[in-house]
Amino acid sequence: MSEATLSPLPASARAGVLTYLAISALVFVLMMALGLLMRIGQADWLWMPPDIFYQVMTAHGAGMVGISGLAGSAVMWYFLRRYVDLTVGILWTNLALFLLGVVLILGGIFLGGFGGAWTFLFPLPSHGMGAWGNAGAACYLLGLMSIGVGFLLLYLDVARAIIGKYGSLANGLGWPHLFGRGEGEPAPPTVVASTMVLIINTAGITAGAVVLVLILVNLFVPTFAVDALLTKNLTYFFGHVFINATIYQAVIAVYEILPTYTKRAWPSSRVFLAAWTASTIMVMSVYPHHLLMDFVMPTWALILGQVISYMSGIPILIVTAYNALTNIYRSGMRWDIVSGLLFLSIFGWGVGIIPAIIDATIAVNNVMHNTMWVPGHVHTYLIVGLVAMLFGFMYHVAGQNGTTKMIDKVAFWVYAAAGMAFSFMFLLSGYVSIPRRFAEHLPEWVEYSATSSIFAVLVVLAAAVFAVRFLTSLKSARMA
Amino acid sequence: MIQESIMLVTVVLMAVVTGVFVFIAVNAGKESVDYGPVQAKAFGIRTALFWVVIVAGVLITVITTLDLPYAATRGDVAEGAVKVQVEGRQWLWNLSQDSVAADETVLFEVTAGDVNHGLGVYGPNMRLLGQTQAMPGYVNSLQLTLREPGTYKLLCLEYCGTAHHAMMSNFEVTAHPEHAAAANTQGRDGA
Numbered sequence A: 001m002s003e004a005t006l007s008p009l010p011a012s013a014r015a016g017v018l019t020y021l022a023i024s025a026l027v028f029v030l031m032m033a034l035g036l037l038m039r040i041g042q043a044d045w046l047w048m049p050p051d052i053f054y055q056v057m058t059a060h061g062a063g064m065v066g067i068s069g070l071a072g073s074a075v076m077w078y079f080l081r082r083y084v085d086l087t088v089g090i091l092w093t094n095l096a097l098f099l100l101g102v103v104l105i106l107g108g109i110f111l112g113g114f115g116g117a118w119t120f121l122f123p124l125p126s127h128g129m130g131a132w133g134n135a136g137a138a139c140y141l142l143g144l145m146s147i148g149v150g151f152l153l154l155y156l157d158v159a160r161a162i163i164g165k166y167g168s169l170a171n172g173l174g175w176p177h178l179f180g181r182g183e184g185e186p187a188p189p190t191v192v193a194s195t196m197v198l199i200i201n202t203a204g205i206t207a208g209a210v211v212l213v214l215i216l217v218n219l220f221v222p223t224f225a226v227d228a229l230l231t232k233n234l235t236y237f238f239g240h241v242f243i244n245a246t247i248y249q250a251v252i253a254v255y256e257i258l259p260t261y262t263k264r265a266w267p268s269s270r271v272f273l274a275a276w277t278a279s280t281i282m283v284m285s286v287y288p289h290h291l292l293m294d295f296v297m298p299t300w301a302l303i304l305g306q307v308i309s310y311m312s313g314i315p316i317l318i319v320t321a322y323n324a325l326t327n328i329y330r331s332g333m334r335w336d337i338v339s340g341l342l343f344l345s346i347f348g349w350g351v352g353i354i355p356a357i358i359d360a361t362i363a364v365n366n367v368m369h370n371t372m373w374v375p376g377h378v379h380t381y382l383i384v385g386l387v388a389m390l391f392g393f394m395y396h397v398a399g400q401n402g403t404t405k406m407i408d409k410v411a412f413w414v415y416a417a418a419g420m421a422f423s424f425m426f427l428l429s430g431y432v433s434i435p436r437r438f439a440e441h442l443p444e445w446v447e448y449s450a451t452s453s454i455f456a457v458l459v460v461l462a463a464a465v466f467a468v469r470f471l472t473s474l475k476s477a478r479m480a
Numbered sequence B: 001m002i003q004e005s006i007m008l009v010t011v012v013l014m015a016v017v018t019g020v021f022v023f024i025a026v027n028a029g030k031e032s033v034d035y036g037p038v039q040a041k042a043f044g045i046r047t048a049l050f051w052v053v054i055v056a057g058v059l060i061t062v063i064t065t066l067d068l069p070y071a072a073t074r075g076d077v078a079e080g081a082v083k084v085q086v087e088g089r090q091w092l093w094n095l096s097q098d099s100v101a102a103d104e105t106v107l108f109e110v111t112a113g114d115v116n117h118g119l120g121v122y123g124p125n126m127r128l129l130g131q132t133q134a135m136p137g138y139v140n141s142l143q144l145t146l147r148e149p150g151t152y153k154l155l156c157l158e159y160c161g162t163a164h165h166a167m168m169s170n171f172e173v174t175a176h177p178e179h180a181a182a183a184n185t186q187g188r189d190g191a
């Protein structure tokens, strides 16, 4: 299609983006296999020592969140590069720091025994109780640090480039047009989204770095006192922002690719700009919904956590999803694996935030917090939302638009159906109060995991098809 | 049980969203029509939808925040509540007593001795009745009235290491509240 010729990527930039995506495709399938392993363990089909289960859980969580960040940033970089002058060297530097981080994380987990979960809640890293020691914990934390530094560099480069072209971050968010009658065209959707992401992720990663340093110092100087509630706030602020930012980057693929199918413009309207500015603020202020069961937190913060969670549904559902649906309706668009996956991804995102928002109600959180309800909504919008978006983008980059292969069709329907069913099994498990993060389940819970495992196998297989199709069509991918 | 209502609302809303997406998907590939009128109509509907959502959101917020679980932690404790001190440790619960009488209001004063834990109170049917975080250096107070006699379970609901899933204690709720009142004043040690 046309856009590659519109603004050609230099060969090294193209190679960079494709490398990001190839690694992502492989890691997604691998991490899904680890997820399946956990579910099978919970189903009692396979006995796994608990320390191994929790190592796998830590690897799955950190691996999925990290690779989602990497793949999301590839989407953003690929499209943003058409509007602003990004530094190719930084793209590669980020990848190098990411891979270094992966090595440290895997070493910390599987050699050092670290199983403190991807959220490494203080003071658990220093309390391995024999399962892991300070070396394993430090290795894991330094790995996260390395990945954080890489991303920080990437987003600073994005900031530099956007400010260089548009004058300020406020202009990047389209504020002159949102709040007044700005001259000319507002910044296009890709720039608006990238500006939002660089703002929230810079804040999020900085908070993450602070808490990592606090914990690392405390590991080796235990007298260095750190407050458990403060670190919890910082950790969830970082975690919430980072995982959310992945989808706010990936959705750029929808803004850029869908209109080429519908032949209808998707400009930065005022509502669009308002939605993104609102999301910028809300993604950063909503994290107290992770602390609703911390009764000592100030009441106002917790109520705000509920209220802002409710409000965050508006830009996602009645702006982004609604605009996508309006754009598609009676457009005569052609369905193929790219448009199919992108459409599915908006559905997954929209439908997944419903149990998430409901869970942010304090009265609900009372009986749902840290039950399987949480992985329930998380997996709905990550598997059926985010990952579908990313694979849709991969097929697009690999030039598969317009192809109609039976294998893609089958994989698509299996992925969509099994992805929803797998996620819904988590919700159902939360409904019957099965706790999350339990290596061993009570006998009455086992059947939920067993059913779930069958759907998980299907998800892994379908994702493997997507990944193989992407990797094998890479050679023929348009070289611009 | 509140879980039933939560599931019902969730399924209904998810079904509505699914219905809308299916409707659009079915109509996407049909012969294309002019975008202008489609947009105008859609934006009209959206404005209405926006206000419906706002009004509903405000109402739901007000209703659901009338009764928050935080009052006891702020000192607003029910009269005659039985206080049970709970300390989470890797990997057991230290309880100042491990039984109360049915219909008594229990105030779990929850803290942790090492890492973060979470106290989840499960009824005899193994459904979650309420929870609060157990944190080193802080005390969260969870107030519950346990109506049904039977064996309740205290599970750990915050990941705390290798035996997190094994951190379960029994908590007995005995019948005959009139007899139990006397027993409680003597206290009981159930570490």
Ligand code: HEM
Pocket: A031, A032, A033, A034, A035, A036, A038, A039, A057, A058, A060, A061, A062, A064, A065, A068, A117, A118, A119, A375, A378, A379, A382, A383, A386, A387, A435, A436, A437, A438, A456, A459, A460
């Ligand atoms: C076939 C696909 C997948 C399977 C079978 C799977 C399975 C699991 C399981 C069993 C858990 C632990 C549940 C528990 O708390 O007991 C889990 C947690 C998690 N999963 Fe997945 N998952 C899949 C896909 C994904 C994807 C695509 C993502 C993100 C992009 C993801 C992110 C996470 C995260 C962040 C956690 C939380 C880890 C923690 O609690 O520390 N998963 N998953």
Ligand SMILES: [Cu+2]
Pocket: B088, B089, B090, B091, B116, B117, B118, B156, B157, B158, B159, B160, B164, B167
């Ligand atoms: Cu515990």
Ligand SMILES: [Cu+2]
Pocket: B116, B117, B118, B156, B157, B158, B159, B160, B161, B164, B165, B167
């Ligand atoms: Cu625990």
